[in-house]
Amino acid sequence: MKAGSNLENVLRSGAFAVTGELGPPKSGDLELVRKKARILKGFVDAVNITDCQTAIVRMSSLTAGLAALAEGVEPVMQMTCRDRNRIGMQADILGASALGVKNLLCLTGDHQKFGNHPQSKGVFDMDSIQLLQMVKGMRDEKKFQCGEEIKGNEPSLFLGCAANPFADPFEFRPVRLAKKVAAGADFVQTQIIYNLEKFAKFMEMVRDLGVHEKCFILAGVTPPKSLGMARYMKKFVPGLDVTDEVLARLSDAKDQREEGINICVDIIRQVQDIPGVAGVHVMAIEWEEAVPEIVKRAGLSDRPEPKGIEPVLSSSSSIEKAVEDARKEVRIEFEEELERARTEAQASRELVIKEKEKVASEISDLKKQIEEARTMASHKEAEVRKLTEEIQKAKKELEASQAAGPAQAPPVAAASPPPGPGAPPPPGGPLTDREQKVLESLNLGLQALKSVLGLDDSQFEALRRFLEAEFMLQLGQIPAPAPPPPRPPVTEPAPPVPEAEPAPAEEAKAPRVEEAAEEKTARNKEVVNLVAKGNLALHSGDYNGAIEAFEKALSIDSTDEKARAGLADAKAALQKALSAVKEAPEEAAAAPEGLPPRPEEIDEQWWKEKWVIRYTAMGNVALMKGDYDQAVSAFEKALALDASNEKAKAGLERAKNRQGIFIPEVKAGQAPAAVKEAEAAPKPEAEEAAEEKKEAPPEKPVEEPEAKAEKEVKKEEKPQAKPAAPKIEISAPAGEGVGEIAVSPLSKEEPPLSERAGDIPEDVYKEACSGAIQSVTLGDGEKAISVGGETALPFYNFEGDMPNPPRVAFEVLDSEPEEWPDVLTKYFADCLGDPAAWAKKCVEEYNAKSICLSLISTDPNGADVAPADAAAVAQKVVEAVDVPIIFWGCGNAEKDTETLREITGRIGEKKVCLGPLTDANYRTLGATAMAFQYPVVASTPIDVNLAKQLNILLENLGVHLDHILMDPSIGAVGYGLEYTYSVMERIRLAALTQQDDKLSCPFIVNLGREVWKAKETRLPTDGMLGDQERRGVLMEAITASALLLAGGELMVMRHPKSAALTEALVEGLL
């Protein structure tokens, strides 16, 4: 036993050991260490405490190790040679051992270049092997490195080292491990293993050297948290061999975290079978929660009872007491705070309950009232029914008497009405005395009925009473000129009655009815009857009958107001019906449902126009919803009413186009239902007007006088353009040429953060940056734009300034694009071969603030256009537009040098931007740019250090940082966006928080070309992937928005719609 640590005990007992890893925080928060230790406790035999891993400043491994020890978790303190010389290291070793640390892992350490202080001086007084020798000497020989004796307690440490089986030269790796063991290593923990084959080979060589018998070998494993992490490790962590099989397993997995744990468990199982492997070292980087699960599933959760874990410091009662006191104080404060919050919450809760009760009692009162009204109504209904029965009886008696002497029966009306078509001959004849009596009794019944219902204000009931009586009369005495309507006497307004009409008509009638009943005795009975008959006929749609009845009534009593009014009503209604009949054939052809009857007060022409607008609006709504069948039918209806309506025509074309392309998702029943719905709830005029407005703007440009060619192009575009993003409401300001491209602004959050944060003090969430981003100006004159200049992370407006909003530059190709999908080219169909016109279109129609001319034709592997020819094109573009221009070469360093130089020769003083400058051509192009004071694009392949280096080189050349835009190389969403994001974020953080001014240049993000070369933007529209254009636009917009958040300042994009979306996002966030 060398140190008596728990790890040593476990290993020497022959049990399969498990160690974990704990990264100390980048702060002084000891609680974070304790939390992680508690997660791991009981599942591992010891925990490695890293020593500023990847050269990033963290709490020291000694401190964090002691905290872990106090939690009952044995630390393996890691020590690197990077930050201390032999004096400092030996001092810490003495201290660590004195405070109860019993394991020490000796490492050389990651180079400081990788960390957050790359400017620091690396010490490297010794390497890891010499460190092992030194500690072994201290422990076994009680000597300091210089040879001086340690008088008193020597450090007692179980010594470990690392081994990377996957680094080069492979054959030397076992030898190097043997050297470490010879130098003093008691155990070794390997680099993360994914490639088991290679590891097995390594172990075979290790066994050949007999090393496994001289030390304990723990295999290093890590659960990959995600496919992205696995890819990152494969790509960027030197000496980490992530196999394709692991990547495939992750990418096929439904739950990548779950699969990551499974992969880890599988690897543990397999390394257990390799002779010489004495344990595993589970490194769950910032995923400590996974360790218990992994250990359980690997069948290793039955850990030996820990021995020898005794914190030295925490036994000090004074410290404990201080901690306890502090805790108490905090708890009291906390409890006070809690109590206050509780009281407040209780108070507001009570208030809410009171309000609720109040509302509830109001509701129940209302309910009671309704119930009362209902009972009263049903009561009255019963009375009515009773009276009706009496009337029925009377009628029967009347009939009986008629049957007895029909010839003598006098008509009730003074004159018999002319026979209507198909009407039975009027019975005619004067009334017998008996019938007179019956009528009288009937009238009495009516009188009674009236007096009963007179109490009830319901106009509805009154009407019913009146009509019922009238109906009885007609049946018995004078059949209506036209047959009565084939439905029961009205209890509800008749369906075909125009919606707008019933209310006013009924209102008008109700008082009239009351009046009539009251004056009845004073008036000629016949007149009353005729008026009633007329009204019934009017209501049942028999306008002729009604007119006749009223006329008859008037002939008896020309002063009767009711009759006169009724006559006027009936005539108007007849007139309306006639005109409706005239239109019917036309309408019936186009719109099966026909127009709902027009309310009288509305002029015929206006009514029609209204419905054209309404149908068009319905069509547009359906189009937005993606229900193209319904849209087509709506537009067709509109056109049937007004064949010359432009909006409807355009809409129909659009809808038909979409109908052809899309597999309609809408079920068959939905369309008519929607129509009904629209009809059942006629929109108030205001809403209708709004609808009209909503659909109007896209049309306006067409109506405006413009060049004919342009007009045509636009018409072609629109049908497809609009559904591209149906969810996004289109509200272009009228008069702007690109209505379908414009995007409605995002809503801005009103209250500032400080308000929303409530009582949280500012310094808790605010972390002001010490650095600033350079501001780079592109172009000249009033169209010049500046990007960069931030003093905070992107859109962290509460922490600093973002003086210049990020911008979008439209990409224009210098020759006709060959592989662009139609959904993209159609916006530039008229100018694809003419870069100058193209650029102009971008500026004038799509409101481009900047143009990026891609000189793809100059590519030596492609068209290989001569520099002079390319420059001629470039010059035309420069002359065509006045916004800033970026010239983006083909990517071939030599050719770009020639081409861009040629261009600068031609355009001279005009401030353009040149790119991409790489490490291969920065000298020549940098010098050229300097001569003209042009800004440049410094292009590097996704790497912080390369980006920095190129900036340094350019600066050394004399190019100022405020003339450099960094192109970090872009991956589109689904194609490495996360790498780009991560690198950009690190660059930005370095510039803002680590005073790394060499990285303080703004980003230019050339994302359009990356997005539009993705397969997903090329696949046609189908049921699974959805609309092609919408897909492409969203991919581009999403890539842009992600990279905006990573710090992108100048976004080079292709699709006008995604550019508009991006600009709207920027606008909304700032």
Add this chain to the structure above:
Amino acid sequence: MIIAERKKLGELLEMVKGCRRLLVLGCRGCVAVCSAGGDKEVSVLASAIRLGLSRQGKEIEIEERTLVRQCDPEYIDPLNEDASDFDAVLSMACGVGVNFIADRCGKVNVLPALDTTFYGANLSSGEWKEMCAGCGACVLHLTGGLCPVARCAKSLSNGPCGGSQNGRCEIHPDVSCIWQQIYDKLSGLNRSDEMKNIMPMRDWTSAGHGGPRRRIREDLLP
């Protein structure tokens, strides 16, 4: 050879902005070979300073001179005679020259025009690479003639660290792993077994950590 490179013009202009008369002093030693401070560079720098200051509206009188070496008293000492003619001497030698002038010419206000970078070799025109750290305790006989002190990012003594991949150092893809090269070299010489030996901890006193270094050969002393 000592490799140096000229400081940025802006920095130099700032240095000499108060001078009316300036001596730009080149050296025909190492710095001339690495195109940093020879005759040609002297005249280029002199013109650049004249132009630069005149753009700032200042006038300066510059004399150009190049010495055979700036690290021998016989070439340096004559400066004492006309030192008072100049407000400053801008030395285009390595740091040795600047120091030497400062040491020997009490009245001369000497300024450095170069950053002295490393001991290196000329790989090709315009490219130099560090080969030696001047650590004063050479181990090249153990490492196949390739220096781990100067050429390993962590100055390791006992073989490549875990960041060695495909012959490249992890700190930059342009940097080769010197320990891979040492391993290859020794293997080629059938000496790879030597790499099994543990190299003990180094004594850095001779590398300057023991204070300024000095060398004396008694037989040559005057």
